[in-house]
Amino acid sequence: xxxxxxxxxxxxLERLGRATINAISEIGYAASLLWEALYWLVLGxxxxxxxxxxxxxxxxxxxxxxxxxxxxxxxxxxxxxxxLQGIHTLAIFGAEERVTTGIALSVSREFAPLITGILxxxxxxxxxxxxxxxxxxxxxxxxxRVIGIAPVRFLVTPxxxxxxxxxxxxxxxxxxxxxxxxGLLVSMELDMTLAVYFERILEDSSLDxxxxxxxxxxxxxxxxxxxGVVNGAAVTGGAEGVGRATTRSVVHAISAIVITDMIFxxxxxx
Amino acid sequence: MRDADxxxxxxxxxxxxxxxxxxxVENLVxxxxxxxxxxxxxxxxxxxEILVIMGGSGSGKSTLLNHLLGxxxxxxxxxxxxGEDINTLSLLEMTDLRRKMGVAFQGGALFSSMTVxxxxxxxxxxxxxxxxxxxxxxxxxxxxxxxxAGAEDLMPAELSGGMIKRAAFARAVIMDPQILFCDEPSAxxxxxxxxxxxxxxxxxxxxxxxxxVVVTHxxxxxxxxxxxxxxLDRGEILVLDTVENVKNSPEPRVQDLLNRRxxxxxVDPDAYxxxxxxxxxx
Numbered sequence: 045x046x047x048x049x050x051x052x053x054x055x056x057l058e059r060l061g062r063a064t065i066n067a068i069s070e071i072g073y074a075a076s077l078l079w080e081a082l083y084w085l086v087l088g089x090x091x092x093x094x095x096x097x098x099x100x101x102x103x104x105x106x107x108x109x110x111x112x113x114x115x116x117x118x119x120x121x122x123x124x125x126x127x128l129q130g131i132h133t134l135a136i137f138g139a140e141e142r143v144t145t146g147i148a149l150s151v152s153r154e155f156a157p158l159i160t161g162i163l164x165x166x167x168x169x170x171x172x173x174x175x176x177x178x179x180x181x182x183x184x185x186x187x188x189r190v191i192g193i194a195p196v197r198f199l200v201t202p203x204x205x206x207x208x209x210x211x212x213x214x215x216x217x218x219x220x221x222x223x224x225x226x227g228l229l230v231s232m233e234l235d236m237t238l239a240v241y242f243e244r245i246l247e248d249s250s251l252d253x254x255x256x257x258x259x260x261x262x263x264x265x266x267x268x269x270x271x272g273v274v275n276g277a278a279v280t281g282g283a284e285g286v287g288r289a290t291t292r293s294v295v296h297a298i299s300a301i302v303i304t305d306m307i308f309x310x311x312x313x314x
Numbered sequence: 315m316r317d318a319d320x321x322x323x324x325x326x327x328x329x330x331x332x333x334x335x336x337x338x339v340e341n342l343v344x345x346x347x348x349x350x351x352x353x354x355x356x357x358x359x360x361x362x363e364i365l366v367i368m369g370g371s372g373s374g375k376s377t378l379l380n381h382l383l384g385x386x387x388x389x390x391x392x393x394x395x396x397g398e399d400i401n402t403l404s405l406l407e408m409t410d411l412r413r414k415m416g417v418a419f420q421g422g423a424l425f426s427s428m429t430v431x432x433x434x435x436x437x438x439x440x441x442x443x444x445x446x447x448x449x450x451x452x453x454x455x456x457x458x459x460x461x462x463a464g465a466e467d468l469m470p471a472e473l474s475g476g477m478i479k480r481a482a483f484a485r486a487v488i489m490d491p492q493i494l495f496c497d498e499p500s501a502x503x504x505x506x507x508x509x510x511x512x513x514x515x516x517x518x519x520x521x522x523x524x525x526x527v528v529v530t531h532x533x534x535x536x537x538x539x540x541x542x543x544x545x546l547d548r549g550e551i552l553v554l555d556t557v558e559n560v561k562n563s564p565e566p567r568v569q570d571l572l573n574r575r576x577x578x579x580x581v582d583p584d585a586y587x588x589x590x591x592x593x594x595x596x
Contacts, residue, residue, distance in 0.1 A: 091406055092441075178426070187423035190383050190495075191437050191485075192412035194405070 070278075074270045077196065077277075081204050084197035093194050099202035100209075107168045107203070108210030112217065115163055119218040122155050123147065123225025131233055140234055144241060147226040148249040156218035157257045158305060161264035164211055165297035169272040172203055173293035176276025177286040204269040211265035212258045219257060260308050264301050271297045333361040335394075336493055336525040337382065342391035344377055344549075351377045353549045355391070361492075364519060364526045366536040369546035370571060378546065379497055379529045383417060384408060396492065413441050416486030416524075420498040422478035424470040424485070431457075431466030434485045441489065456484040459521065460514060476507035480514065487518060494518065496528045500535045512538045533572055537561070545571060 088094045130143035176199060179185050188195045227241040275293035279285045337359035344352040352374045359365045369375040380386045381393050384400045392399050398411055424433045431453055438449045457463050460480040465473070473481060479499060486494055499515065500508035512535050519526055530536055536543055536557075543560040545552045545568050553563050560568065 092409065175427075182421055182426070183419045183423040184425055186383075186385060187417070187419055187425075189385060190412060190415065190417040191440065192409040193436075193440055 070274055073277075074274050077200060077273055078204075078266065078270055080196045081201045084194060084201050085205065088194075088197055088201075093197050095197060095201045095205070099198075100205045103203045103206035104210050106171075107164060107206050108214055111163060111167055111214060114167075115160060115214055115218055116221050118159055118163065119156065119221035120225035122159060123151065123222035123227070124229045126150055126155065126222070127226035127229035127233070131230070141236075143230060143234075144244040145248040147223065147230075148245045149253060151222045151226070152219050152249055152253045152257045153309075154257075154305070156222055157215050157261040157264060158301065160211060160215045160218045160261060161268065161301040162298055164207070164214065164265075165268045165271075165301060166294055168203070168207070169268040169297045170290045170294045172269065172272030173276040174286055174290045175199075176273055177279030177289045180277060180279050181282055181285065200269070200273050203272075204266070207265035207269045208262060211268070212261045215257055215261035219254070256308075256312055260305060263304055263308065267300045267304060268297045271300060333363075335359070336361050336363075336396060337365075337527065338392075338394040339378075339381070340392050340394075342378075342381060342393065343389045344374075344381065344386065345389045351549050352381075352388075355549075355551060357544055357551065357554055359525055359527060361525050362519070362523050364515070364528065364539055364541045365544060366528045366530060366540035366542070367544045367546060368531060368533075368536050368571060370531065372548075373546040374549040375529050375531075375546050376497070377549075379495060379527070382527060383415070383495060384412070413437075413489055414492045416489065416491035416494045418479065418482040418486045418494070418496045418499060420501060422470070422482040424473075424478060424481055426470050428470075429466060430462070430468050430470065430473065430481045433470070433481060434466070434488050437485065437489050452488065453484075456488050459487070459518070460484045461510075475503055476511070479503070479511055483514060483518070487522065487524075490522060492525060494524045494526045496526065496530075498530055498532075499528060500530065500532050505534075508532065508535060509538075511535075515539050531571075533574065547571075 084091075084093060085095055126147050127143060130146040131140050134140045134143055134146075176185075179199070185195050185199075188198055223242070223245060227238050227245075230236055230241050231238050272293045275289040275296065279289045281288075335358045337357075339355050339357045342352055342355040343350065355378060357365075367375045367378060377386065381388060382395070384393075384395075387401055393401065395411060396414060398407070400408065400411065403411065424430070425436070428436070431450075434453045434456060435449055438444060438452060442449070444452075453466065454463070457466060460483045462477060462480045462484060465477065465481070470478060470481070483496075483499075486496075496515065500511045503511065515526060515528065516539055518524060526539075528536070528539065540557050542554065542556055544554040545560065545563075545565075547567050552565050553560055553568050555563070561572065563569065
């Protein structure tokens, strides 16, 4: 009797093929989801299915305001860390005073959007995946449909909109706190007043740097929301499936954020 | 007088040929991949009727319910609700039609992040422009009807199985639908609570003259509430008739289902041995 090898090159190729098809299918689904979410945002009112401002506000509170304490701690820590590392490195060349340039550019262009994106992916992207996954297995999404509520309008558009508003806002907050954290360290280490420190920060950075960071955070917001929903909607297999989807959504979102960050930097600096 | 036209268990005048057809299924065929799940289903449900769809696991009753709810597209055939072919309706038309339907899901499908009251109010908030006070009065009225008064501020996680079903019924009827669908309404409940759910279904029909479709495998419930019973087996209708006629059906598989007799397949010893030793002996 002929047997099929489970570990041969053909099986490996088959697995690779399946994974590729699944990935393309998920990207397609994510694109259609994004399109449908925007459709309801723009046309929902005319289709008797308006996106409720109260739902967006509720999501904005959870995604944005509730994340402020931990984001503040992390941003301040990163500011201090950058200042310490910068002073230590520049001391080799006797150029410690130039640490402000490094802090200004790396915080506004890289660290603040990245840490905000990763934090929101871990807190809110995973919560979104878990919520939608649980609703799927408990037939709550079917219930929405039979009540006559478009699930994407009700479940996806509010968090997407809230992320688009709150992630850049959190990024701006992270920039300010990280700069302040770095400033406190610099003022202690280099006998530089905070006023002078911020004056130099403003001299060393431009509006372009700020827009670079905020632009990236806007893309991260869309990625986190869409990846959370796609993973939640794909849940099968009960509570264990919800757990898997939650983990998968965090891993995918963080990977997407880091890769997008690289592409963004590459394109911005062309 | 035909059996189907006699007063039902709740004293309600049963459906008859003089009442409008509310649900019409014609030549419905559904495939999941290569597997045919429903095969040439034809049935009509008239206004005010309680139709119970029965069948064992894998008989296709949940798939049929999903078609009636417009959650699935058939491979072939049509499903008409209130005269509308639901597979040709636009999203807006389907939304309008859904306002005339209520569904009580098996597990309740209450939104776990909302209180019971907010769950019941959701269809009103989404589809009407009533003021909050009026909506709350309507919500309390429906909670009284389902014997759940005073539970509006509880979260779904704080409810018992029977209360969850009652809350699901209250949400399903909050818009005064013309058709009510119930998926396994008494499954997983003790006999007393199950019996109270059966009574609730009859009360809802008597109070609101709804057409009700119940999917269940609970024999006692089916016999207690049905005007007619549709027995499905392997995707086909075995019998669709009044309760008495179904009880007296000569079809062995109907009797097996009603009398809870397991179907014992004939075993071919050689095939059985080959199945057990597959891949070991050749």
